[in-house]
Amino acid sequence: xxxxxxxxxxxxxxxxxxAKNVKSVGSKTKKKEGAEKKQPKYPxxxxxxxxxxxxxxxxxxxxxxxxxxxxxxxGFGYLExxxxxxxxxxxxxxxxxxxxxxxxxxxFEDREGKKVCLxxxxxxxxxxAYVAHGMHVMPQPIKVxxxxxxxxxxxPQAGRYRQFHQFDCETIGVHxxxxxxxxxxxxxxxxxxxxxxxxxxxxxxxxxxxxxxxLVELVAYLRSKRSQLSEESKLRITKNxxxxxxxxxxxxxxxxxxxxxxxxxxxxESRNYFMKVLEYLDELEIPYLLxxxxxxxxxxxxxTVFELYxxxxxxxxxxxxxxxxxxxxxxxxxxxxxxxxxxxxxxLERVVLELKRLEEKKQVAIQEAIQAGxxxxxxxxxxxxxxxxxxxxxxxxxxxxxxxLRRDGVVVLHRxxxxxxxxxxxxxxxxxxxxxxxLGQKELQDGSIIIRDMASGIQEIVDQKKLKRxxxxxxxxxxxxxxx
RNA sequence: GUGGCCAUGGUGAAAUGGUUAUCACAUCGGUUUGUGGUACCGAGAGUACGGGUUCAAUUCCCGUUGGCCACCCCA
Numbered sequence: 151x152x153x154x155x156x157x158x159x160x161x162x163x164x165x166x167x168x169a170k171n172v173k174s175v176g177s178k179t180k181k182k183e184g185a186e187k188k189q190p191k192y193p194x195x196x197x198x199x200x201x202x203x204x205x206x207x208x209x210x211x212x213x214x215x216x217x218x219x220x221x222x223x224x225g226f227g228y229l230e231x232x233x234x235x236x237x238x239x240x241x242x243x244x245x246x247x248x249x250x251x252x253x254x255x256x257x258f259e260d261r262e263g264k265k266v267c268l269x270x271x272x273x274x275x276x277x278x279a280y281v282a283h284g285m286h287v288m289p290q291p292i293k294v295x296x297x298x299x300x301x302x303x304x305x306p307q308a309g310r311y312r313q314f315h316q317f318d319c320e321t322i323g324v325h326x327x328x329x330x331x332x333x334x335x336x337x338x339x340x341x342x343x344x345x346x347x348x349x350x351x352x353x354x355x356x357x358x359x360x361x362x363x364x365l366v367e368l369v370a371y372l373r374s375k376r377s378q379l380s381e382e383s384k385l386r387i388t389k390n391x392x393x394x395x396x397x398x399x400x401x402x403x404x405x406x407x408x409x410x411x412x413x414x415x416x417x418x419e420s421r422n423y424f425m426k427v428l429e430y431l432d433e434l435e436i437p438y439l440l441x442x443x444x445x446x447x448x449x450x451x452x453x454t455v456f457e458l459y460x461x462x463x464x465x466x467x468x469x470x471x472x473x474x475x476x477x478x479x480x481x482x483x484x485x486x487x488x489x490x491x492x493x494x495x496x497x498l499e500r501v502v503l504e505l506k507r508l509e510e511k512k513q514v515a516i517q518e519a520i521q522a523g524x525x526x527x528x529x530x531x532x533x534x535x536x537x538x539x540x541x542x543x544x545x546x547x548x549x550x551x552x553x554x555l556r557r558d559g560v561v562v563l564h565r566x567x568x569x570x571x572x573x574x575x576x577x578x579x580x581x582x583x584x585x586x587x588x589l590g591q592k593e594l595q596d597g598s599i600i601i602r603d604m605a606s607g608i609q610e611i612v613d614q615k616k617l618k619r620x621x622x623x624x625x626x627x628x629x630x631x632x633x634x
Numbered sequence: 635g636u637g638g639c640c641a642u643g644g645u646g647a648a649a650u651g652g653u654u655a656u657c658a659c660a661u662c663g664g665u666u667u668g669u670g671g672u673a674c675c676g677a678g679a680g681u682a683c684g685g686g687u688u689c690a691a692u693u694c695c696c697g698u699u700g701g702c703c704a705c706c707c708c709a
Contacts, residue, residue, distance in 0.1 A: 194682080194700055249707045253635065271709090300709080305635075307703070314709060382706085398705090448708090457709095472709060497709025540668060575670035583670095590668060604670075 198304070198312030200499075209502045214297065216343045217317040221295035224336050226319055229294035231275035233301075237267040243274040243480055245449030247390070254302040256312075268301035272318040273450075273477065273493055274484070280322050281486035290323030309469060309500045316472070320493035322481065327423055330454045330476060330492050331430030337458055337472060337494045338436050346504055347461040348471065349437050353444035354424035354453050356416040358479065364415035365391060375405045395443040411442040420453055427454055437461075450477040454492065460504050471504065472496030531605075533585070533625050536578035537564040540571055540590035548589050551617065560621050562587070579604065585624055587617065 195201070202210060221228070237257055244251045256268035269275055276294060279285075285292045296318040303312060319336055321329045334350055341348045355361055372379070372387045372394055379387075380399035387394060395406055416424065431438050438456075446455045457473035474494025481489035519526055539548035548564065555562050565577050571588070578586050588600040588609075599617055601624075602609045612620050 197700065249635090254707080302708075304707075305705095306701080307705095310708075316709065393707090446708090470709065495709065500709060538669085571668045572670070577670085579670040586670085588669080592668085600669095602669075607669085609669085 196312070198306040198310075200311055200313070206502065209505060210498075212344060213317065213498055213501060216340055217295065217297055220336060220340055220343065221319060224293070224319075224332065226293040226295040226336075229276060229279060229296055230298065231269070231272065231279055231296065233269055233299065234266050235269050235275055235278070237265040239274050239278055239484065240267060240270055243277070243450055243483055244271070248448060250302065250448065254304050256301045256303055270302050271300055271448075272296045272298075272316060272495060273320060273480070276318075276320050276493075277322070277480050277484055277486070277491070280481060280489075281484060286323065286487055286489060291329060292322045293320070294322075295319045309497070309503050311499055315498040316495040317498060318493065318495040320491060322491040323489055325478065325490035327426035327430055330427045331434065331436075333474060333492055333494050334427075334431065334436060334438075334456055335434055337474065337496060340496060341458060341471060341501065344501065344505060345508065346471070346501070348458045349439050349461055350431070350456050350458055351441040351444050352428070352431075352438050352454070352456040353412070353441050354416060354420060354427075355412055355445060355451060355455055355475075356420040357452055360416050360420055361412070364410070364412050367410050367415065368392070368394075371409055372405075378405060392445040395445065406443065412445075413442055423453060446473060446475060450480045450483070451475040452478045456494070458496070469500065469504075470497075471500050531582065531584055534581065534583045535560070535562045535621060535624070536574070536581065536583040536586045537562045538571060538574040538578065538586055538588045539564070540588075541594075542568075544589045544591060544594045547594055551589070551614070555618060555621065558618055560618060560625070562621075585621075587621070 218228075237255065240255065241251050246252070250270050255270055258266060260266050276296060280292060297316070299313050299315050301313050304310060306312065317340065319333055321333060334352075338348060338350060356364070369387060369391050372383075372391060376384060376387065378401065379394070380397065380402050382399065383394045383397050383402050386397075394402070395409060397403075397406065413421070413424075428438070428440075441457075444455055444457065446457075453476040455473070455475035457470045459470055472495055474492070476490070476492040478490045479488075481487065481491060516526055537548055537552050539545045545568070552562055552564055563578070563581060563583065565574055569577070571590070575586060584604055586602045586604060588602060593599050593611075593614075597614050598611050599614045600609050600611055601617075601620060610620075
C-alpha cells in the first residue's frame with residue numbers, strides 16, 4: 151500500500167506542471183526539481199550472470215543426480231574445492247599465454263592484499279587438493295568428481311556465461327589407457343543418460359617433447375605458406391601455431407589439410423598409448439572421431455585430448471559440451487611428485503541448451519503430427535494432489551492433516567491464506583493438479599472429507615481416517631497406468 | 635579484447651517528434667452464500683540509465699548499462 155501512495159505522489163506534480171505552464175521555462179529545470187532522479191527499476195544482473203529459475207529446476211536436478219549416481223557407480227569420490235583460490239595456482243598451471251589466465255580471470259586482492267581469484271576451472275584446484283592432502287600415499291589412482299560454478303570474465307555469447315557450471319571427473323595417479331577410456335565413458339554416459347547423443351572428438355598431442363619437435367616442423371611448414379594464409383593465421387604462427395589448424399577461414403583450409411599432423415610426430419610410446427585408448431573405445435562402442443587437428447587451449451594437456459559434441463549439430467567450437475584429457479605434468483608443476491593424471495569437464499549450461507533444443511524439436515514434431523491428423527497419445531498426467539480448506543476451523547484441522555500426510559510421504563499442495571473454495575480450485579487447476587481434497591465446516595463436523603477428480607469433476611466423500619489410504623490408492627493407480 | 639544487431643508493463647508484441655503510449659498473454663479482484671477450466675467486467679503494471687538536438691523526445695544523436703550473435707578463446 152505505501153508503495154502505491156508514493157508513486158501517486160510522485161506523479162501528481164508532473165501532471166500539474168504539464169497542465170499549467172506551457173513548458174516554456176525549459177523542461178530540464180522542471181525535471182530536476184520534480185522527479186527525484188529516476189533510478190533503474192531494479193538492480194540489473196551483472197553481465198554474463200544468470201539466475202536459474204524454478205522452471206529449469208528439473209534440468210538442474212537431473213544433471214546433478216545423473217552426475218552423482220554415475221560418478222559413484224564408477225568409483226569416483228566427491229571432492230569439493232573452494233571457489234576462491236590463490237591466483238597463482240591457475241596462472242602457473244594453465245599457462246601465462248592462455249586467454250583464460252591473461253584476460254578471463256576474476257582477479258582481485260583480498261583484505262590483506264593477497265592476490266586471489268574465482269576459480270576458472272576445477273582441475274588445478276583438485277590437483278592442489280591432491281598434493282595438499284598427501285593423497286599420493288593413498289592407494290592409487292585417486293578418482294574424484296566435482297560439481298559447481300566456475301568463473302571466466304569473458305564476453306557472453308551463446309552457451310557462454312561468466313559464471314557457469316561444470317561436472318568434472320579426475321583420475322590421478324595412473325598412466326594407463328584404461329583410465330582415459332573410463333573418463334570418456336563417464337562423460338559420454340552422463341550425456342547419454344540425460345538423453346543426448348554425442349560423438350567424441352579425440353586426438354593425442356603427445357608429450358611435451360613430442361610437441362616441441364612437432365611445433366618446429368609445423369611452424370616451418372606454415373612459414374613456407376605464410377603468404378597464402380589469412381591475416382588471423384599469420385599472427386597465430388608466432389602466437390599459437392597449433393591454433394592455425396583450427397582456423398575457419400576458407401583460404402586456410404587447403405594449407406591446413408596438407409599440414410603435418412601431430413600424430414606422425416608422436417613418440418612410439420605415446421602412439422601406442424593412444425592406440426590402446428582407441429581400442430578401449432572400440433570395445434566399449436563409444437562413437438568417436440579422430441580429429442588430428444584437435445588441440446586444447448590449456449597448457450597442461452599431454453597425450454590424450456578429447457571433446458564431446460552433439461551428434462546432429464553442426465560442429466562449432468562453442469558448442470562443445472565438454473572436453474578433457476591427460477595432464478601428466480600438472481601435479482609436479484604445482485609442487486607434487488611427478489604424477490600422471492587425466493580428467494574431463496562438461497559445461498552444464500551447454501547441456502541445458504542442448505536439452506532445450508531437443509525438447510523444442512520434439513514439440514515441433516508433435517505439432518506436425520497434430521497437423522497431419524495423427525496426434526500422439528496424450529501423456530498420462532502425473533498425479534498431483536491439492537488440499538482445499540474452508541474456514542478457520544477447517545484450515546487448522548487441514549494443516550495437521552497435511553502435515554501427517556507429508557510425514558507419510560504423501561505429497562499434497564495447498565494454498566496458504568484464507569481463500570474461497572473457488573479461488574483454491576482455480577489455483578489447483580493452474581498447478582495442473584489431478585485431485586483435490588476438500589475440507590469445510592460440514593466435513594469437519596461429520597468427520598468426512600471430499601476427494602474431487604479434477605478431470606471428470608466426480609467427487610467422492612470418504613471418512614477422514616481413510617484419507618491417506620485413498621490418496622495412496624490414487625497415486626498408485628496413476629503410476630500403474632504409467633508403467634503400462 | 636574486436637565486430638554486428640538490439641533495449642516499450644512480469645512475458646511477447648504494436649505505435650508516434652506534439653493532450654491520456656496500444657494489444658495479447660500472465661497476475662490480482664469481481665460476476666452474491668462451499669466447486670476450477672469457458673465467458674463477461676474491472677484493477678495494478680511500461681518507453682533501461684545519463685546527456686545532447688528541439689518550442690516539444692518514448693521516437694533523432696551520443697555515452698553508460700544490459701541482452702542476443704559472430705570472431706578470439708573456452709565449457
